[in-house]
Amino acid sequence: MPLKIKKRDNIWHYSGTVAGRRLRGTTRTSDKRTAQRVAAEVEAKAWQSHLDGPGATLTFAQASIAYRQAGHSTRFLNQVEDYWRDTLVPSITGAAIRQMALKLYPCHSNATLNRQAIVPAQAIINYAAELEWCAPIRVKRFKVNAETKTPASIEWVEAFSSQAYADGLPHLAALCLFMFGTGARRGEACALTWDDVELFKKTAIINQTKINERRVAHLQSPVIAALANIPSNRNPDEFVFKYASGESVGQVWKNVIKRAGIDELSPHCCRHGFATGMLRDGYDAKTVAASGGWKDAVTVMRYYAHALEDPTVTDALFGTKSTQTSK
Template sequence: MRTPSGERIRRAAGTKDIKKAQELRAKLVHELWQQQYMAEKPKRLWDEAAVQWINERQDKKSIQTDIARLRQLGRLRGMYLHEMSRDVIMSVINDMTCSPSTKNRYIALIRSILYKARDEWEWIDKAPKLKQLKEPTKRVRWLKPEEAHRLVMALPDNYWRHMAVFSLATGLRQSNVFSLKWEQVDLKRKLAWIFPDEAKSGKAIVVPLNDLAIKILAIRQGMHHTYVFTTTQKQVVKSLNRKVWQKALKDAGIRDFRWHDLRHTWASWLIQQGVPLLALKEMGGWEKLDMVMRYAHLAAEHLAPHAGVLDGLEWFRHKMDTSSNEASKGKSLNDCLGF
């Protein structure tokens, strides 16, 4: 088969039925004619867009995660991009057996690919608007100092205990602690840094080291020439030992707590000690302020003076005086206030 301009095209029909093959050929000829003379865009498949996305985003840190998610979107394969309506896409998403937050990751990926196809590749004229699902608000899990002490003491007195204390002292993510190298530490200046390619935000993070962090580093000095934290066999710590972690939690009497919650604990302690949210954002390497706002409720003491302004109103003083007098006569505060 040849295009109107004379270019030869070979394509498998995918069927042994001669009549169906002929119908397919006629359809392709019609589409090619429209593209040539009616300036219509070639029809592109989702499969082509997914491949194009992967090829262009090889430098993306989470490209392997994208590839894994694209594999889970098998129902979109074979669909033309211009036929992918919001209803079609959300039907696929809603049938997935995962949490709303995970579904939102799939929605974001599909949306990004379709916007690329529209704005940069010019494969389609419009893309459906995909709204993310409402996610349940999750509480921040953190430990009180006495709980943290129990957990640390329940861990083996080796690199596990050292890494946990260092995490509580710096707030670094698990991967950054496990892979920390001595070249990233300056003991004299009391600083450490995370390189951009190792940071979740893709930006370098400067980590101020307090005395407890310095003490841990001093203990670890000389144990390994490259890495700060290694096993007793001088091996790099590649992942969390679930058995060790779960035993420590059980022995410490702590439930529903992940290693990442050590970072939440660090942030919660800082907020409760009066560290401003903007400073915490910079220290923790968060990209947006709203990621830090989940800790704001832990430092509400500064709001108390504002609430106390109402105590100066004459109506408030009158009610409180009346309540005191009536309470002495045996009435409850609710009775006095008319509740």
Template sequence: MPIKLKKRGSVWYLRGSVRSIAVHKSTKVADEQSADDVRIVTEHALLQESIFGKAAVKTFGEAVASYLESGGSDRFLSPLTKEFGHFHLRHITQSGLDSFARTLYPTATPETRNRQCYTPFIAVWNHAVKNGWADVRLWQRPRKPKGTNVVRIRSARSGQAPVDYERAALFVSKMSPAPAMVLTALFYTGLRPIEALALEAADVDVSKRWLVVRKSKTGEPRGVPLHSFLCEWLAPLVERGGLLFRGPRGEPYKEVQQGGGGLKTAINGARKRSGIKDISPYTGRHSVSTQLVINGIHPHIKDQILGHAADSMSRHYTNVPQRPLIEAIDTLPVPVAWRALPWIAAPLEWQSRLAEGTGKRTDLLQ
């Protein structure tokens, strides 16, 4: 049955099928000529799909939309979508991606182009592959030129390097309880800040010492072990339901990227009160990774904890607590000063309190 136009109200709709692919959708236009143009384009696309499969007609823009809907991060995707959004996936080439990356970041290091262009692009591509919209490809990432001894001097930025746990404990002790809980979780899980702030209580099982990240950087869910220290105080937050971590007024935190977002004010305040300037939300992730290496944890176990492992078997067991990972995370040290923080014993009672010298309140004074 060929596709025909039918009017409903002021808008034209498409009805019919092309080679057994049914169509029943709005053209979203009221003009009949424009609606007929939509019909012609739709018929052609469906004919191509019926012959060559979805990979022949899906665009990068459609893949991005599906990737975001599945929980993928939108970070750095805007320029990629603007450049490749209308391209069919099968028409995007390695040379095209390389050329765009050089144009977008002409003076950037290979590491920057990799992080801000290739990584988000490949995440979307892999999502499209999973949906059957694109073929598996081994995309080449930029590399440092070989045979050079040039050392690039970079400006120091907090969060790029690990800190020892005694130093982290001092910093956290100068924070209000609500953001201190978030930072403590980051230092004892290795989660990305954006993952921690999106955690739902329903995805945390204190008794099994396991949590599930539904929205990760790669768009795939993953399981993360809970350190025994977190299990000492997380239960009341889990029992409350909803978002696991909330601000002092009970509001959700905004997404955190690098040193900003919902924790920016709390981080800046703790820096002033502690005199420690090299800690940001991402410091916890770097510290977990480094400390696990120091503790002799196998690289495969470390990568699974941090979400670097991307094999299908790891994803298959997302909801199954894995003893080796739990034992590994428990090797992270817990300074006495951290365990002695007053909110540890009653996190819900202390959540709305503010650090000494914050605003007009001194709730942390005893």
């Protein structure tokens, strides 16, 4: 039976049964002709969904709502959602997603295009595919030239921290030690509040925004001492390191490096140093991943394992130590 419209409180509403489904709702208009068009569109979509499956009328907005409700990371979603809105998911192609990335971030690197546009759009659609609402989608990533990153060593961290203390920046020294000791990302560390820290228990709760999980990190003695030396009232909601975001660390970090006369490494190199140091100390990749908050051991081995540039390491096969110093 076709949908009928009825006026209530000066607004037209539709109701009726289409393809065995009872439908009712508001047209959000007081104009009868517009209301009739709205009701006809609702009826047409209902028939299309009945004949072609739920994916035929699935919009990106609907898929995104389900993705959010499932508790997945909302990082970078807003701009992608605003771009697609009520676009039907079956009409979205991999090429269209690449074009979206270029339009949203025209002056950014390929790595940013992949991370902030392609990944979230693909994740939303493929989550809908897991619910059997549509077909999965594959999107070709923009080519990114892999950079050789230098992990921070304990010697570098100590030199940086000493200079930060000398500059009257105990919170920056503690930040460096904390990232190196826990493997925390810069943004995760800056979001740490005193409510997340238990100095006597030697633990800190880190909210991992990238994978939308929380983990309890162990705090080593040098890290505890650095945290204890930060001037603070220890208010539960107060940021431990006093930075509003990871981005606000950049310039002051570079200034300390310049005055210390050490290699220019980014804050992320401390997290890099955590993984590389643990691996070189003989811990397996799965343990390193769990301790530092990586999604899996494969990621650790792919991006954080570095071969020692020392040909004499093979002496270990005969029970003797390397005769060279690793780089």
